[in-house]
Amino acid sequence: MTPADWPWYEVVEGDSLDQGDIIPGCLVLHAVEGENGAAAVADLRPVTALVLTQTCDLAQSKVESVIVCAVWPVTTVVLQDPVLRKEAAEAAQRNKLSMPAVDAADADARITEIIDRCKAIKKELNAIIKGERPPFAMLEKHDGVPSAALSMASFQHVYSLPRPVLARMAQKASPRLRLLPPYREHVSQAFGRYFSRIGLLQDIPRYPT
Amino acid sequence: MPPVALPTHTQLMSVPPPPAMVRFWNPSGSTTVAAVTTLPRLSLVTQPELYMERLQVSPATQGSVRAHVRIGAPLQFQAGPGDFILDHDDE
Numbered sequence: 001m002t003p004a005d006w007p008w009y010e011v012v013e014g015d016s017l018d019q020g021d022i023i024p025g026c027l028v029l030h031a032v033e034g035e036n037g038a039a040a041v042a043d044l045r046p047v048t049a050l051v052l053t054q055t056c057d058l059a060q061s062k063v064e065s066v067i068v069c070a071v072w073p074v075t076t077v078v079l080q081d082p083v084l085r086k087e088a089a090e091a092a093q094r095n096k097l098s099m100p101a102v103d104a105a106d107a108d109a110r111i112t113e114i115i116d117r118c119k120a121i122k123k124e125l126n127a128i129i130k131g132e133r134p135p136f137a138m139l140e141k142h143d144g145v146p147s148a149a150l151s152m153a154s155f156q157h158v159y160s161l162p163r164p165v166l167a168r169m170a171q172k173a174s175p176r177l178r179l180l181p182p183y184r185e186h187v188s189q190a191f192g193r194y195f196s197r198i199g200l201l202q203d204i205p206r207y208p209t
Numbered sequence: 210m211p212p213v214a215l216p217t218h219t220q221l222m223s224v225p226p227p228p229a230m231v232r233f234w235n236p237s238g239s240t241t242v243a244a245v246t247t248l249p250r251l252s253l254v255t256q257p258e259l260y261m262e263r264l265q266v267s268p269a270t271q272g273s274v275r276a277h278v279r280i281g282a283p284l285q286f287q288a289g290p291g292d293f294i295l296d297h298d299d300e
Contacts, residue, residue, distance in 0.1 A: 030284055045284040072286045080286040083293045120295040127294070135292055156289060 008140045008183045009148075013174040015167040017058050019188060020179030021051040022071060022139075022148070026169050028159040048072070050139075050153050050179075051166075052191055058163075066166045069191070070157035071139065073149040074125065075111040076102055084121060091118035108149055128152065134197060137190040142177055153187060155194040 012021070026049035034041040049068035057063045078084045079102045088111065092099050095117045100107040115121050129138045135156045142148040161169075170176065179187060 027281075028284070030281070043281040045281040047284045070284060070286075077286050081288050081293065083288070083295065087295055120297050123296050124293055133292065135289065154286070154288075156292075157284070 006182075007180060009142050009177040010180055011144070011146070011175050012178045013176075015171040017051060017053075017066060017163070017167055017170060018178055019051055019053060019055045019058070020184035021170060022048060022177045022179070023051070023068075023166070023170050023173045024048045024176065025173055026068065026161075026166070028068070028070070028161065030159070047157070047159075048151075049159070049161075049166075049169075050187070052158070052188065054188070061163075064163055065160045066163050068159050068161060068166070069153050069155055070159070071151050071153045073108070073151050074115075074138075075108045075149060077152050078111050078115065078121065079107070084124070087118060087121055088114050091115075091121070131190060134190075134194045137187045139179075139187070140183070146175055146177065148177055155191055 009022075025046050027044050028047050028049065029042045030045045031040050031042045047070040050071050051058075052067045052069055053063055058066065072080075078088050079099070085099075089099055091097075092114045095114070097110070097114055097117075099114070100110040104110070115125070124133075125138075127133055128136045131137070135154060137153045137155070139148075139151045139153060141150045
């Protein structure tokens with residue numbers, strides 16, 4: 001078997017749910033602190049959601065709620081994160097390029113061109129690809145239908161949804177992508193690793209570089 | 210008076226302090242007067258869809274709900290401090 005025999009995704013339809021399902025336009029309850037600090041305010045916000053609950057739990061109906069995390073295209077991450085945006089804007093200025101709006105039709109192509117000219121962002125995105133940034137996992141693009149840009153799952157944005165609600169959203173979002181093994185397990189492992197990190201009180205000194 | 214089920218397109222224009230009556234109408238123009246009991250109690254009907262758009266719950270008034278309706282925009286990406294480490298050594 002060759003790597004080409006192991007694609008990242010399959011395309012699925014219907015309301016079945018598996019770990020690794022990617023569901024665009026998924027409504028999640030995003031809670032923030034209220035104005036007076038005493039109350040929680042929850043907004044319903046649409047995200048592209050990646051199902052993290054294990055397939056065996058979903059298949060055996062062991063769970064009433066499904067855990068998902070939010071996924072954003074790398075283009076959106078670069079445009080919306082203040083640190084990356086500032087770096088990209090400086091690279092764009094150096095190279096006489098302009099920063100696109102996040103919803104511009106050619107945003108992907110223009111941001112890719114800017115990233116190509118910015119070593120610092122390339123190094124950081126490579127670090128995410130290699131799994132060196134615990135809060136994030138990179139998801140490969142999909143050139144077929146439905147198409148998907150190179151994207152980043154954020155384990156800092158984790159939500160719980162009732163299973164029937166998510167199944168209905170999955171049905172509405174069909175056809176949609178589902179991560180295949182071993183990429184599904186790769187992301188699941190990254191999720192587990194993020195929440196099981198340990199800060200050593202007496203860390204081993206690093207070699208100076 | 211039984212609680213009133215709110216369909217997804219219902220707009221909550223204002224919520225006066227209790228006791229109160231609340232009027233709802235939808236974007237198509239038709240009006241629905243919802244008679245609310247003197248206890249400001251809004252029942253959210255459990256359906257296999259999420260209806261509420263914004264919910265503010267104050268612990269001091271547990272058992273009653275004050276709802277502020279706001280259309281939610283797509284969630285914006287935001288990393289935590291120090292999540293991205295930009296290395297400019299090679300430049």
